[in-house]
Amino acid sequence: MRPSARHLDQMRSVSIETGVMKHAEGSCLIKMGDTHVLCSASIEDKAPSFLKNTGQGWVTAEYGMLPRATNTRNRREAAAGKQSGRTQEIQRLIGRALRAGVDRRALGERQIVIDCDVLQADGGTRCAAITGGWVALRLAVNKLIKAGIVTSDPILDHVVAVSCGIYAGQPVLDLDYAEDSNAGTDANFILTGGARLIEVQMSAEGASFSRVDMGQLMDLAELGCTELVAAQKLALV
Amino acid sequence: MRPSARHLDQMRSVSIETGVMKHAEGSCLIKMGDTHVLCSASIEDKAPSFLKNTGQGWVTAEYGMLPRATNTRNRREAAAGKQSGRTQEIQRLIGRALRAGVDRRALGERQIVIDCDVLQADGGTRCAAITGGWVALRLAVNKLIKAGIVTSDPILDHVVAVSCGIYAGQPVLDLDYAEDSNAGTDANFILTGGARLIEVQMSAEGASFSRVDMGQLMDLAELGCTELVAAQKLALV
């Protein structure tokens, strides 16, 4: 029934390749099916000014999409002279999600910038960016620990994200673009390795939804996140 | 226990005054406690170009906040030369929420722009903007119907929004600024008059949350929304 012939609760194949950008303190290329996102983590010695003398650090994210990552070419945001509302919304989400998994006091007064650039898009780019961004973050923090700059691990838990939705009347896991553009309800779930919730976003695209729908999508999300945590662990071995 | 001494499930007092802007096709001033938002609806004869010859209309929203709506003065966005990521995220949310309550085919190829300007802020401005914006929209659509321009009512149901959160370990309804800035989890619920869900946004600010927490906040939201729908009805009498 799904365009990809996947089961309702079947994720796309996930792969995470680390060390793909030689200059970055942490990096990976995450592929969720045909959605490919290049993630890097850059350590900066200074925290943002609003944290000066607080002893706390910061994690932030920026998101971009190559003009031809999609089916028709999108205007390059640098040429347009500004990031779209969608881009800003997504990068704020990524940053917020990753910060929720970090003890900012243990990180100390420094900043880690996560860049997530979509090389190819087929739905679920923000979720892939969070899952991959966490791996880049983990690698960069490992460097800080190894160098003795940070002594207590500031990473509290894994952070992963997956989209679910109601497609053709059925709850499905990990929407691809064909599904996403036709889904009645669209949801993004961000969870910790311990399956606690960090962020939930559900939105009716057309029909409204019920609490029962919410529960079913939530069930699928928990399933998917388990798989994503496993993929993160595998990549970091 | 709450800074305002309200019960956990107690909303702030709500008032909606209509007809406050003489030029607009629909307008109201909504007050949720000390949060005051001026909402107007402007009918435009043309739909956006991507809807040309589809027979469908559009509802969109813009959001702004007066520089001194808040405790310390914020830079005026027009002077800064751009809308912040937060502003864009909020106005996208308002537009999406209101569209979900509209039959865009019945509206016909025209656009209604909802402007929501926060005159005074004390938490929950995006929710007030949605609840008030719907009233402005309703009034503008009434004009279209009265004038015979639209024959079948394009408004499907009421749309209301309320924030809930976990404050000092307890689930509370309708956060004011004192609570919002200290809440562990912060959620916005957008519902229809029939208590169906249009959008749910839950976000851990600090600690992660559980499915049980989700359910409790959801319960409070349903309570609050009943009251908001009643306030909308009262304003429209």
Added chain:
Amino acid sequence: MRPSARHLDQMRSVSIETGVMKHAEGSCLIKMGDTHVLCSASIEDKAPSFLKNTGQGWVTAEYGMLPRATNTRNRREAAAGKQSGRTQEIQRLIGRALRAGVDRRALGERQIVIDCDVLQADGGTRCAAITGGWVALRLAVNKLIKAGIVTSDPILDHVVAVSCGIYAGQPVLDLDYAEDSNAGTDANFILTGGARLIEVQMSAEGASFSRVDMGQLMDLAELGCTELVAAQKLALV
């Protein structure tokens, strides 16, 4: 003969309500007929950098208009990404006018920002903004004096503004939009409480004008300003 049936030398009814924005150090809502402007004064501890170590303070102003303050919706300047030439010209005028009534040395090295936001427009918004802005400024300065931060009153005199023009060949006082958009000559007068001049702007819109015309408009302006000073005093009681 006037669209509003007013006498040639008759102002619109004026009301000034103070204390309308709970966060601002000073605020008022001024209504000149259907022109409604919300004015706030925000005290900032630092003067602009060009005044550093001069012992002098600054008063500046920003002006905005809600998109649907007018008969047809105007594009939101924050969304357009810049303030129009008209907006900048008006806010420069407001700031210059209010500064002319202030002893900047007595104010000390701090800045007061006056925000004037037009909620509803029916001609004469810049004049209403100046008259209302002065009230907000007066209230904020009162706070500084009461708190002992400023010891000698930096306010030299009232500052008020009124528009006049030649409409249908006759000099008229306090143009509303219907008159303003058809006036042959359009003038703005800014006066002190003592009827001294701070700024005069007269502009031929169509036909040129004579020194006799100037004198007649000046006479009307003096009349109107007496009334505006009285309204300011009443609001501050």
Added chain:
Amino acid sequence: MRPSARHLDQMRSVSIETGVMKHAEGSCLIKMGDTHVLCSASIEDKAPSFLKNTGQGWVTAEYGMLPRATNTRNRREAAAGKQSGRTQEIQRLIGRALRAGVDRRALGERQIVIDCDVLQADGGTRCAAITGGWVALRLAVNKLIKAGIVTSDPILDHVVAVSCGIYAGQPVLDLDYAEDSNAGTDANFILTGGARLIEVQMSAEGASFSRVDMGQLMDLAELGCTELVAAQKLALV
């Protein structure tokens, strides 16, 4: 008493050289003492869209200043990414002044753009721009008439501008920079060849002023404008 040792009612020497830009339909270099402004008129076949099918034309102006026209270098506005409020205010003034001297119906549905670029500044640049801009406009219109494109002369009268002010307590004509930066009151008068008024702008810089002051400055302005009209005529011989 004046820094330049001029009499109170003495203009700086004025020269207007025409035909200085080979590509423009009209051009001149106007020098008022050390203030040098290069003015060009460009005819465009289309009127702005708001005049479509009205049979009326438009005259507009743009103003700029070379970065080192002044004593210390100013940031180039093209590099800064926007025109300052001052620049916009001046170019709006120039356009308004020149339009007041044109029968836009006789001009027909076309636009003439006047560019005024200050090569060297010593006070009074906006007045020089208006006086010189009118010469460029006159030359361009002459071309239209000569070519038979326009049959009835759209130029109604000369337009000239001069600044006056109260310097060291005395009313003086044609302020240079040394005076302008110290004047108590600063005024710009725009007149027709027939000494009718097009625009008056008077502004207290420091002390307020009286109606008597207004009259004295007005007297000086009339004197100066006679001289400027003569200079325009001489340049056009």
Added chain:
Amino acid sequence: MRPSARHLDQMRSVSIETGVMKHAEGSCLIKMGDTHVLCSASIEDKAPSFLKNTGQGWVTAEYGMLPRATNTRNRREAAAGKQSGRTQEIQRLIGRALRAGVDRRALGERQIVIDCDVLQADGGTRCAAITGGWVALRLAVNKLIKAGIVTSDPILDHVVAVSCGIYAGQPVLDLDYAEDSNAGTDANFILTGGARLIEVQMSAEGASFSRVDMGQLMDLAELGCTELVAAQKLALV
């Protein structure tokens, strides 16, 4: 002597992998050592407006660099709100170079946009972008030919680019970043498959250079370009 231990006339290893972006009409990932550039070609049905009704098409290019493509993170241009002068200069060069190898009349009234995004930078990114961009262009044109949309091949010849420079007093081929940042003279050569010149840019960085130096760098460039043409051919097999 070279930091990479290469011979003076030795290129870095070159690889070009095609078909790496599923949505684009043509794409490749070109690697010149550690410089990796992702190139795509997007066919648009319309030529730019200045070519309307000329029967000619257009090829243009945009260039970007991921923030962490370099040793220290660069600010994202989309976030900064504009493309740097360097970026604009490079993308103008790429477009000009590729257009020089195209018969724009044979292409017909359509546009091909080449996007070159640097995933990892180690010197010579603009040259890699040209060499790789040509492959993407070739693939897109092949599609047009195969579909019968274009009947006569608009591609005139291969276009390749290589940098040379004087490093430590010696002429060297294909500068990497370590060399580029210390080179006395830096040159970029763009050649056709037939070793004709399309563009030469030589710049003294420090010491000036002589005609003899020019000749030596030119010799190296011809050598390198032969190798690059071979790599293009290999990729297209």
Added chain:
Amino acid sequence: MRPSARHLDQMRSVSIETGVMKHAEGSCLIKMGDTHVLCSASIEDKAPSFLKNTGQGWVTAEYGMLPRATNTRNRREAAAGKQSGRTQEIQRLIGRALRAGVDRRALGERQIVIDCDVLQADGGTRCAAITGGWVALRLAVNKLIKAGIVTSDPILDHVVAVSCGIYAGQPVLDLDYAEDSNAGTDANFILTGGARLIEVQMSAEGASFSRVDMGQLMDLAELGCTELVAAQKLALV
């Protein structure tokens, strides 16, 4: 054969008038035929921040063109809100060229900004800007030396620039606009007084070119530069 009837190796008449801007530390108006560029040098006490505590200074340039310098009016860049790619490319070139002729250590930690504004354009504006900009720079440095602020002359040699091209199949010197817009190959050469090369830019506009062509254009450039150095010397007497 040339539109201007010049010999193939004949420059346009060159004149350089110094001291044309009274406020600038150095200035000249350079005319190469109908191409007129006003150049000024402004000394700033501070070097850019990236040179702080290095003991080295900086020379930079900005370039602009009056809207009606050309045959049809160009949009004013300040009004457009940004400098075009072409403008940025040219001003980067001017700055780079002039810096190549300066001992930045001898200059000390200060900056000289060269502004080059094209009053009238007829081809070759960037070359005229470099040749004239150097004269302005020379004059400003003379002031520094005279004032004892700089003790060892930081100017290493003259810097001049000339364009050459292949027009109607023939190599010609100093292209004017009529030639430039039809040239098959277009080149800019920047040389020192000692005929050493600082920058070479050759670009095929249409047909590609050969090494023989390069040599011929180079020969012409050397000829032209001798004449330009003589003109600089004459202007500085």
